[in-house]
Amino acid sequence: MAEIEPFHVMALLARARELEAQGRSIIHMEIGEPDFPTPEPVLRAGIRALEKGELHYTPTPGLPQLRQAIAGFYRSRYGVEISPSRVIVTTGSSAALLLACAVLLDPGDEVLLADPGYPANRHFVRVVEGAPRAVPVDAASSYQLAPAHLERHWAPRTVAALVASPSNPTGTLVSTERLSAMAEFVRGRGGTLIVDEIYHGLVYEGEYTTALSLTDDVFVINSFSKYFNMTGWRLGWMVAPESVVPEIDKLAQNLYLAAPTPAQYAALAAFEPETAAILMARAQELKARRDYLVPALRALGFDIPVTPQGAFYIYAGCARLTRDSFAFARDLLEQAGVAITPGIDFGANAPERHVRFAYTSPIERLKVGVARIGEFLRV
Ligand SMILES: Cc1ncc(COP(=O)(O)O)c(C=O)c1O
Numbered sequence: 001m002a003e004i005e006p007f008h009v010m011a012l013l014a015r016a017r018e019l020e021a022q023g024r025s026i027i028h029m030e031i032g033e034p035d036f037p038t039p040e041p042v043l044r045a046g047i048r049a050l051e052k053g054e055l056h057y058t059p060t061p062g063l064p065q066l067r068q069a070i071a072g073f074y075r076s077r078y079g080v081e082i083s084p085s086r087v088i089v090t091t092g093s094s095a096a097l098l099l100a101c102a103v104l105l106d107p108g109d110e111v112l113l114a115d116p117g118y119p120a121n122r123h124f125v126r127v128v129e130g131a132p133r134a135v136p137v138d139a140a141s142s143y144q145l146a147p148a149h150l151e152r153h154w155a156p157r158t159v160a161a162l163v164a165s166p167s168n169p170t171g172t173l174v175s176t177e178r179l180s181a182m183a184e185f186v187r188g189r190g191g192t193l194i195v196d197e198i199y200h201g202l203v204y205e206g207e208y209t210t211a212l213s214l215t216d217d218v219f220v221i222n223s224f225s226k227y228f229n230m231t232g233w234r235l236g237w238m239v240a241p242e243s244v245v246p247e248i249d250k251l252a253q254n255l256y257l258a259a260p261t262p263a264q265y266a267a268l269a270a271f272e273p274e275t276a277a278i279l280m281a282r283a284q285e286l287k288a289r290r291d292y293l294v295p296a297l298r299a300l301g302f303d304i305p306v307t308p309q310g311a312f313y314i315y316a317g318c319a320r321l322t323r324d325s326f327a328f329a330r331d332l333l334e335q336a337g338v339a340i341t342p343g344i345d346f347g348a349n350a351p352e353r354h355v356r357f358a359y360t361s362p363i364e365r366l367k368v369g370v371a372r373i374g375e376f377l378r379v
Contacts, residue, residue: 001066003054003123003126004124004126004127005119005121006098006120006293006331007120008155008326008341008342008345009030009032009345010097010340011191011344012030012330012333012339012341012342013030013031013052013126013339015333016028016092016333019036019333019334022154023085023109023241024280024337025337026175026333026337026366027337027338027339027359027361027365027366027369027372028339028360028361028365029251029338029339029340029357029358029359029360029361029366030311030339030340030341030356030358031226031315031339031358031360032168032341032358032360033226033231034226034229034231034282034360034361035360035361035362036089036229036282036310036339037078037229038229038230038233038266038270039228039229039270039275039278039279040274040278041269041272041274041275041278042228042230042266042267042269042275043266043268044269044277045265045266045267045268045269046233046262046266048149048264048265049242049261049262049265049373050262051363054232054261054262054265055261057257057258057261057307058089058168058258058259058261058264059258060249060252060253060257060258060308061087061088061133061245061248061249061252062087062088062089062237062258062259062264063089063264063265063268064084065268066264066267066268067084067085067087067089068084068088068090068148068239069267069270069271070084070087070239071080071083071086071087071368072082072232072271073271073288074210074212074239074306075121075219075273076100076241077201077210078098078209078210078212078213079213080212082212083242083244084240085242086239086240086245086250087158087237087238087239087260087263088237088238088239088240088245088249088252089235089236089237089258090235090236090237090238090252090255090259090369091226091234091235091236091259091260092223092234092235092236093198093221093222093223093236093237093285094235094236095195095236095252095255095256095259096221096222096223096236096238097120097121097194097196097221098124098127098128098159098255099248099251099252099255100106100124100194100219100221100238100240101124101125101127101128101130101133102128102251103244103247103248104159104160104167104192104194105125105128105129105130105160105266106129106130106159106221107129107162108129108130108131108157108213109130109131109158109159110131110132110155110159110163111130111132111133111158111159111160111161111237112133112135112149112153112154112158112160112161112162112193113125113132113133113134113135113145113148113161113273114135114137114143114144114145114163114167115134115135115136115137115160115163115346115347115348116137116143116169116344116347116349116351116354117134117164117167117168117169117347118164118167118168118169118172118196118346119345119346119347120145121334123162125138131157131336131375133153133155134348134349135149135160136349137149137349138349139305139306142170142172142174142306143167143170143172143315143361144163144165144167144170144172144173144174144178144376145161145163145174145182146174146182146266146343147178147185149180150172150182150185150186150187151205152153154189154191154297155253157190158189160186160190160191160192160194161186161193161194162194162195162196163179163182163193163194163195163196163200163332164195164196164198164199165179165195165196165197165208165372166199166200166202166203166308166310166311167199167311167313168198168199168311168346169233169313169315169341169345169346169356170306170313170315171199171245171309171310171312171313171314171315172306172308172309172310172312173203173206173208173309173310173373175206175207176207176208176214179195179211179214179253181216183211183214183218187215187217187307187318190243191221192217192218192219193211193215193217193218194218194219194221195210195211195219195220195221196221196222197211197220197222197366198221198222198223198225198227198236199226199227199310199311200222200227201227201283202226202227202283202286202310202311202312203309203310204283204286204287204290204291205309206309206310207325208310210308214238216241216242217241218241219239219240219241220238220239220240221237221238222236222237222238222239223235223237224236224263224267224270226269226311226312226318227283228270228275228279230263230266230267230270230281231233233261233263233267234259234260235259235260235261235263235264235267245251250272250355251379257317272343279378285363286312286359286365288363289312289359289362289363289366290308290359291349292316292363292367293314293357293359293366294308294314296310296366296367296370297314297316297357297370300321300370300373300374300377301321301377302316302317302318302355303316303317303318303319303320303321303363304316305317306370312358312359312360313357313358314356314357314359315346315354315355315356316354316355316356317353317354318353318354318355319353321377323352323353324352325342325343325351325352325353325354325355326342326343326351326352327376328342329341329342329355331376332373332376335379336372336373336375336376337372338369338372338373338376340355340356340357340359341355341356341357342354342355342356342359343356
């Protein structure tokens with residue numbers, strides 16, 4: 001437990017809420033979830049499920065029709081055929097990541113992870129007595145693991161590498177070519193590649209595809225949280241190699257029995273054309289926010305060497321503005337009413353020189369935020 005850390009941003013968010021309760025205006029650029037409401041068709045499907053009393057356990061790997069719909073999503077979005085029997089519906093991608101670590105790792109087994117990266121990943125590894133191995137990444141590899149990192153850091157106890165593309169906190173992509181080379185490398189070492197595709201669909205330029213189009217020998221993680229704007233429904237999924245599905249099923253039965261039933265019925269509407277049109281418009285809105293915010297932050301003196309291609313994050317160097325990103329984020333909140341996330345949440349690779357901006361507020365609010373940061377920096 002001593003090695004499990006909280007999300008530091010939660011304390012910051014709590015302080016921001018406290019200031020708001022006192023009447024202060026706060027611009028939120030710290031929150032890692034879309035500000036959009038659940039799409040109407042999904043909401044209606046959820047309400048219908050509640051009214052019909054669809055409130056019993058589902059089978060552990062998920063409602064058969066939802067597993068089928070997810071398989072259909074791979075066919076329509078990526079042109080990839082997968083069997084619905086390989087889809088396991090989970091309580092958010094968080095549960096999928098935990099299940100993947102639990103099924104793959106023995107005590108002491110190592111997993112390679114990019115630093116900076118999503119903070120929970122190293123804790124999923126650690127909580128099942130694995131050893132997270134943080135690999136420092138920088139602009140040279142678009143803040144992503146690259147084949148050369150795997151070659152350098154793969155050790156006798158390494159059994160897996162985890163890639164998130166687009167990444168939290170950097171919003172950058174792994175190219176298909178590199179992903180393919182990494183899949184091949186990992187297979188050659190008898191290991192497993194885990195690919196977190198939770199921000200797929202929120203990609204504003206650049207080619208990308210699911211890792212399932214490259215190989216069946218991969219754990220692909222995804223979620224209804226981000227692209228589908230369903231964070232609080234707690235629903236995600238994993239596509240695993242057929243041979244490990246019974247093991248995952250067994251484990252999930254014991255850990256949480258099944259994902260929430262009303263959420264699964266609601267999610268059936270997530271793939272309908274009406275929902276798809278809503279989500280596409282929202283992705284365009286996020287792109288417009290990114291296109292505004294990246295140059296605005298650069299003009300303020302933040303370093304953004306790689307333009308983030310996806311998700312809703314900008315990972316910005318702040319070394320020209322401060323020597324302590326944590327104090328910077330704290331002072332910015334207290335003095336200017338702008339909440340951002342300090343680098344410390346994403347690892348040990350120069351966290352004091354980085355902050356993360358989330359563009360999960362409307363563009364008018366982002367503009368107010370930028371103006372406030374400008375004033376704060378001039379003081
Ligand atoms: C990269 C990444 N993976 C997984 C998650 C977990 O999301 P959820 O459990 O809501 O699917 C998050 C949440 O921020 C994330 O950023």
